[in-house]
Amino acid sequence: MNKIIKYVLYDIIRNKIIVAYTLFLLLLSIGLFNLGGSPDKGLLSLLNLVLLTVPLISIVFGTTHFYNSYEFMELLVSQPIRRSKIFMSEYLGVSLSLSAAFMIGVGVPVLLFAPGATGLYLVLTGVFITFIFVALAFLASVITRDKAKGIGIALLLWFYFALIYDGLVLFILYSFGDYPLEYATLVLTALNPVDLGRVLVLLNLDVSAMMGYTGALYKSIFGSLWGIGIAFAVMVLWVLVPVLASRRIFKRRDM
Numbered sequence: 001m002n003k004i005i006k007y008v009l010y011d012i013i014r015n016k017i018i019v020a021y022t023l024f025l026l027l028l029s030i031g032l033f034n035l036g037g038s039p040d041k042g043l044l045s046l047l048n049l050v051l052l053t054v055p056l057i058s059i060v061f062g063t064t065h066f067y068n069s070y071e072f073m074e075l076l077v078s079q080p081i082r083r084s085k086i087f088m089s090e091y092l093g094v095s096l097s098l099s100a101a102f103m104i105g106v107g108v109p110v111l112l113f114a115p116g117a118t119g120l121y122l123v124l125t126g127v128f129i130t131f132i133f134v135a136l137a138f139l140a141s142v143i144t145r146d147k148a149k150g151i152g153i154a155l156l157l158w159f160y161f162a163l164i165y166d167g168l169v170l171f172i173l174y175s176f177g178d179y180p181l182e183y184a185t186l187v188l189t190a191l192n193p194v195d196l197g198r199v200l201v202l203l204n205l206d207v208s209a210m211m212g213y214t215g216a217l218y219k220s221i222f223g224s225l226w227g228i229g230i231a232f233a234v235m236v237l238w239v240l241v242p243v244l245a246s247r248r249i250f251k252r253r254d255m
Contacts, residue, residue, distance in 0.1 A: 022105045039114035102123075106122070135242040162194055199231075
C-alpha cells in the first residue's frame with residue numbers, strides 16, 4: 001500500500017496543476033495579507049478564498065485523477081492486491097498531495113503574517129475540507145463510469161455545499177422565523193462542512209458579536225475546547241462517510 005501511495009504522490013507531484021495550485025494559493029495569500037491592513041482582515045479575506053477555491057479544486061482534481069488512473073487501477077486489480085488497498089492508496093495520494101499544496105500555499109503565509117489560534121483553525125479547516133471534497137470526488141467517480149457524468153456530479157456537489165445550501169438555510173430561517181431555531185441552526189451548520197469551517201474561524205475573529213443571539217449560542221458551544229473537538233469530530237465523520245461508502249462501491253463494482 002505504501003508503494004502505491006508513493007507512486008501516486010510522485011505522479012501527482014509531476015503534474016503542473018499541483019504546482020500552479022500551490023503558487024496560486026501562495027501569491028493570493030501573501031497579497032491578501034499585504035492588502036488587508038491587519039492580520040484579522042487578511043484572515044477573513046483568506047477564509048472566503050479557502051471556502052470557495054479549495055473545495056472546487058479538490059473535487060474537480062480528485063474526480064479527474066480517478067478517471068485518468070482507471071487503467072492503472074485495472075492493472076492493479078489484476079494483481080494479488082486487495083481492492084480496498086488500491087482505493088485507499090489512490091485516495092490518500094490525492095488528498096495528501098493537495099493538502100501539502102494547501103499547507104505551502106496558505107499555511108506558510110499564515111505562519112508568517114498571522115500566527116495564532118485563528119490561523120491554526122483556518123489551516124486545519126482547509127486541510128479537512130481538502131480531504132472531505134476529495135472523498136466526495138471519489139464517491140462521485142465510483143457511482144458512474146462516464147467521466148462527463150462523474151465530473152458533473154462532482155460540480156453539483158460543490159455548487160450545493162458552497163452556494164445552494166446557504167440559500168436553503170436562509171429560506172428555512174426566514175420561513176420559520178417565528179419559532180426558536182437556534183439549535184436547529186447548529187444542526188444545519190453541522191450538515192455542511194463548509195459552513196462548519198466558516199463558523200469555527202469566524203468565532204475566533206470575534207465576528208460572533210455581530211451575529212446576535214445565534215452568534216452567542218455558537219460561541220457558547222464552539223468557543224470551548226469541547227465544542228472545538230466536537231466540530232472537528234464532525235469534520236472527521238464528513239471524511240469517513242463518503243470514503244467508506246465509495247470504497248464499498250469500488251470493491252463491488254465490475255472493473
